[in-house]
Amino acid sequence: MSLRSPLGQVLGLGSAKSGTAHWWGQRVSAVALIPLSLWFMFSLLLLPSLDYSTTRAWLQWPVSGFLAILLVAVVAYHSYLGTTVIVEDYVHAEGLKLLGLVLLRFLHVLVAGAAIFAILRIAFGT
């Protein structure tokens, strides 16, 4: 007995190869966050001061601004994947689950967009 669908047997197609995309994205973003998050935490710790001008000057340095944008983007992606699984696991009412998943996606893009735009404003000066 074959477990493949009749259509799949006729067309001779295999899997869509996207079954592990969510899981894989979670792992790859986790690996990327190891250096990015440590860099961010220790950069802030080692700044001579966290006042307005020192912190802005630090982010205006191209390497810091670039890495900060990467950090925000990867954190948003990693957090989006993680919280999505939690909603899928614990919200059983179909309508509420759909609403939660859409809101989570909007919220993550919104927050990441605002943070990245802020870093760009600092980097290029307003």
Place this chain on the structure above:
Amino acid sequence: MPVRARPLSPHLQIYRWQIGNTLSILHRFTGVFLGFGFLALAYWFVALATDSHSYRSAAHLFASPIGLLAMLGWTFAFFYHFLNGVRHLLWDVGQGFERAERRASGWLAVVGAGTLTVGVWLLLWHFERL
């Protein structure tokens, strides 16, 4: 054929709590908590981009008792999620599955996170940031 109650999969009410499932729940919990930290971080970036007045308001909020408590929580959540995440990545490549290894790495994640949290806050105190 007699109908018997079949064994069910582990249920919360009869599940014996142990370090494995506790740490798994803590991983999810710290992950969601760090999501709120991401919101706070975005707010901090936006305040820094706006003007010195907004930045001072943000700094004031983070230095309030609730702000400090939240940041202490985020520090521990970050280190725990980080170390336990590495533990998961090692499992993903097939390492550390033995019972003793699982327990040791689990305790290492908790104790390591506690130690690193204290270390970072001692550094903050040392640099007179508190």
